[in-house]
Amino acid sequence: MVGSGRLYGTVAVGGFRRYATYRAATAAGVFTNTVFGVILVYTYLALWDERPRLGGYDQAQAVTYAWLGQALYATLAIQGGGAEKELMSRIRTGEIAVDLYRPADLQLWWLAGDLGRSVFQLLGRGVIPFTFGAVFFTMALPRSAATWAAFVVAVALAMVVSFAIRYLAALAMFWLMDDRGINQTVMIAGVFCSGMVLPLNAFPEEIGSVVRALPWAAQLQVPADVLMGETSLWTAYAFQAGWAVALLALGRLLQAAATRRVVVQGG
Amino acid sequence: MRRVVVRRAEPARLGEGLRAYRLIAGMWIRSTTAYRTSFALTVVGNLLITVLDFVGILLMFSQVDTLGGWTLPEVALLYGLVATAFGLADLLLGSMDALGARIRDGSFDTLLVRPVPVLAQVGADRFALRRLGRITQGTLVLCWALLTVEVSWTAAKVLLVPVAVVSGAVIFGAVFVGGAAFQIVAQDAAEVQNAFTYGGSTLLQYPPTVFGTELVRGVTYMLPLAFVNWVPAAYVLGRPYPLGLPEWAAFAPPLVAAGFAVAAGLVWRAGLRAYRSTGS
Amino acid sequence: MFIEVDGVEKVFEVRRRTGFLKRERRQVRAVDSISFTVARGEMVGYIGPNGAGKSTTIKMLTGILTPSGGRLRVAGIDPSRERRRLAHRIGVVFGQRTTLWWDLPLIDSYRLMHRMYRIPDGRYRENLDRCVELLELGGLLDVPVRQLSLGQRMRGDIAAALLHDPEVLYLDEPTIGLDVISKAKVREFLRELNHDRGTTVLLTTHDLQDIEQLCSRVMVIDHGRMVYDGPLAGLHEAGGSERILVVDLERELPPIEVGGAARVVRTEGPRQWLAFPAGEPAAGLVSQIAADYPLVDLSVREPDIEAVIARMYADKASA
Incomplete structure (x- = not known):
């Protein structure tokens, strides 16, 4: 158990390091996220000017939400572009057969790598835009260290849910064999249902009640609410963990079916 | 032996560039349509992505009647103008952001040994008809806005709409070209370009009254994005111009676009020169 | 002389990260004052270890890179100043980068060359027929390039570089990764091209057999300097190999x-x-x-x- 823990730890560190080598790309990403953050914040300010307390947020909270979205955008690969991209290309080329015979668990292996990537993106691409927002705009940030700690846990859970969603999408490659279509679906669903456009609690009620129940809500909306004390911790964690477990379990089912497929086809 | 160096005139060079662009774009169209289902799927997907863009605005207007003092049809006019203009530029030059990758894998060199302008080759690179999705959606929103917006139409206002779309496309095209030149210097920083292309088009979907004065000033005088739709739309709608620009500013887009295109061309040449002297 | 290279050099500035924020600038002489001439119809091998400056030289000869100093002429043209005029008169094959269209039948790539280089119809057909026959491409013209083997693709690339009747052909590692039969076919074709059409050929290679079977003359570059220029036999003597x-x-x-x-x-x-x-x-x-x-x-x-x-x-x- 200790041995395998160390293995996945190494894989995660590898994921972190791989992204850490792209310094220029990271700097470019920070710049782009900051620009988008500024644009989004101004539109939110106008919107909340018109409708104070929209979705239960005040202006400072809406601003915080906007910057959090930019900070978590690459971290949670909200429009795709994490481990699933590589996994899909391995499925397409057939290299996946090698992975299946590796004496490690396929899902955990990729989860570890993607978590490493997420952590790097959070530190490398997330912190600066968020700090920029906090310096130049009024944000609603908690004073207590306990809330920040609770927020970190929520972000970690969000990373797992995010991976679980994209893992399912990647496995769909076994049956669909069209990565472009899958990537586009991941992107559309991710951007819209995560609340990148508008906080989910500011959606009109009929749509809002649906998207707030979907797993994408665990990515941005829930961590934001935890950070700003807008939700009970245990409800938030239960929601995130529930989706994480359900989706990872579904992933294992799909993975087993896919493995049978590969074995039947002879690799 | 003739030793006279004849510098071919610019118009001839432009014609040659357009011809090469057509040839290469045609090859890409045939390449992508070779897989029919995949092509159909990406067209639909592309349309959905852009539709979602406008759905965000509709969601906001489900909660409010005006945004920054502008009504939904007015914002839709802004959206329609910028989405169509950006869509055109994206269709024609959108793949230029792949230039960094071409330089990294060395295939950029193969373009430099062809007897046609490099800009035409890079512009037509990975030409994708699926990008028609954005233009289609932008045009639909624009038509809806033109029909619903409360305006007493004059000949000048009617004429300004297509002029603004074409000028806007040229302005965004210039941004793509400038971004590509930047990528020659910083190949891994392709994403910076997104801040100006996608970021710029997102910014222009909202009324100028929403943004801080400094930001508006920046996209008017430094990067003249305001002339894509803010200024022409203000004229059509009879609204005050951003930054109190003079009345005639609404008809400046063609001039601004021409000037910006020339500037982008110069930047591109400088970028190409830098590549040929550094090789990276 | 058809190709004239006189004291040409290429200096790159390399920036290297030496600390968290510190960077060190260093000048690298990729090509250090080399001179040579090639007569029309010659077939010359250009060899040297990786990073010796071979590719940089070829890139300067084809107009991709501008020399930092010296004088360079190909067919009387200064490549860096008149890149596109020169392009009509040269053919280039990059061994590891195909210029063929991956998803399209081979013939489509040739049709593009036909129009891009404005090759007269009769000439195009004549050249295509000859290449198809000599490079045995007959059955491959309607096959998408992605389905071709490495050797077939290389032959396809060579044909693509010759449709516009270039006076000089530059080949960068034309036999790399090919099987024995493909190598033999490529070599035989190049020999005939040089012999029958008088096309000047300059090729870089790691395969000494390419040189032995094709070139009467070999130039060796190392660390950006020309260390040998003469017949192959002389190289062996010089190297005592x-x-x-x-x-x-x-x-x-x-x-x-x-x-x-x-x-x-x-x-x-x-x-x-x-x-x-x-x-x-x-x-x-x-x-x-x-x-x-x-x-x-x-x-x-x-x-x-x-x-x-x-x-x-x-x-x-x-x-």
């Missing part, structure tokens, strides 16, 4: 004794390895062994190009 004759005898025997410079360097059961000067033909040695020993089989191993150059350098340093 040796070829190896591998001899399989009927049974295990004591080391073969032949006169001259050949000597046994290794034995393993009935197999023996003999080293002899690379500049000397193997025929005499072979017939001598065949006469005196129970010979079953034999083969000649060419000296490794890197080894030849390394030795040339070592000799220079000790001289």
Whole structure:
């Protein structure tokens, strides 16, 4: 158990390091996220000017939400572009057969790598835009260290849910064999249902009640609410963990079916 | 032996560039349509992505009647103008952001040994008809806005709409070209370009009254994005111009676009020169 | 002279990260004042270790890169100033980068060349027919490029570079990764091209056999400097390199004794390895062994190009 823990730890560190080598790309990403953050914040300010307390947020909270979205955008690969991209290309080329015979668990292996990537993106691409927002705009940030700690846990859970969603999408490659279509679906669903456009609690009620129940809500909306004390911790964690477990379990089912497929086809 | 160096005139060079662009774009169209289902799927997907863009605005207007003092049809006019203009530029030059990758894998060199302008080759690179999705959606929103917006139409206002779309496309095209030149210097920083292309088009979907004065000033005088739709739309709608620009500013887009295109061309040449002297 | 290179150099500025924020600027002379000329119709091998400056030279000759100094002319044209005019008169094949259209039938790539280079119809058809025949592309024209083997693709690329009748053809590693048969086909085609059409050919390669079978002249570059320019045999003398004759005898025997410079360097059961000067033909040695020993089989191993150059350098340093 200790041995395998160390293995996945190494894989995660590898994921972190791989992204850490792209310094220029990271700097470019920070710049782009900051620009988008500024644009989004101004539109939110106008919107909340018109409708104070929209979705239960005040202006400072809406601003915080906007910057959090930019900070978590690459971290949670909200429009795709994490481990699933590589996994899909391995499925397409057939290299996946090698992975299946590796004496490690396929899902955990990729989860570890993607978590490493997420952590790097959070530190490398997330912190600066968020700090920029906090310096130049009024944000609603908690004073207590306990809330920040609770927020970190929520972000970690969000990373797992995010991976679980994209893992399912990647496995769909076994049956669909069209990565472009899958990537586009991941992107559309991710951007819209995560609340990148508008906080989910500011959606009109009929749509809002649906998207707030979907797993994408665990990515941005829930961590934001935890950070700003807008939700009970245990409800938030239960929601995130529930989706994480359900989706990872579904992933294992799909993975087993896919493995049978590969074995039947002879690799 | 003739030793006279004849510098071919610019118009001839432009014609040659357009011809090469057509040839290469045609090859890409045939390449992508070779897989029919995949092509159909990406067209639909592309349309959905852009539709979602406008759905965000509709969601906001489900909660409010005006945004920054502008009504939904007015914002839709802004959206329609910028989405169509950006869509055109994206269709024609959108793949230029792949230039960094071409330089990294060395295939950029193969373009430099062809007897046609490099800009035409890079512009037509990975030409994708699926990008028609954005233009289609932008045009639909624009038509809806033109029909619903409360305006007493004059000949000048009617004429300004297509002029603004074409000028806007040229302005965004210039941004793509400038971004590509930047990528020659910083190949891994392709994403910076997104801040100006996608970021710029997102910014222009909202009324100028929403943004801080400094930001508006920046996209008017430094990067003249305001002339894509803010200024022409203000004229059509009879609204005050951003930054109190003079009345005639609404008809400046063609001039601004021409000037910006020339500037982008110069930047591109400088970028190409830098590549040929550094090789990276 | 068709190609004139006079004191050409290319200096790159390299920035290297030396600390968290510290960067060090350093100038690298990729090509350090080289001079040579190539006559029309010559076939020249251009060799050297990786990073020696081969590609940089080719890139300057084709107008991709601008030289930092010196004078360079190809067919009377300054490549860096008139890149596009020059493009009509040269053909370039990059061994590891295909210029063919991946998802389209091979013929489509040729049709693009036809129009892009504005090749007159009759000329195009004539050249295409000749390439198709000599490079055996007949059955491949309607096959999407992605389905071609590496060797087929290389032949396809060579044809694409020749449709506009270039006066000079630059080949960068044209046989890399190819199987023996494909290599032979490519070499035979190049020989005929040079012989029948008088096309000037400049090729870079790691495969000494390419040079041996094709080029009467070889230029060696190392660390950006021209270290040798002359016939291949002279290179072996200059490098003092040796070829190896591998001899399989009927049974295990004591080391073969032949006169001259050949000597046994290794034995393993009935197999023996003999080293002899690379500049000397193997025929005499072979017939001598065949006469005196129970010979079953034999083969000649060419000296490794890197080894030849390394030795040339070592000799220079000790001289």
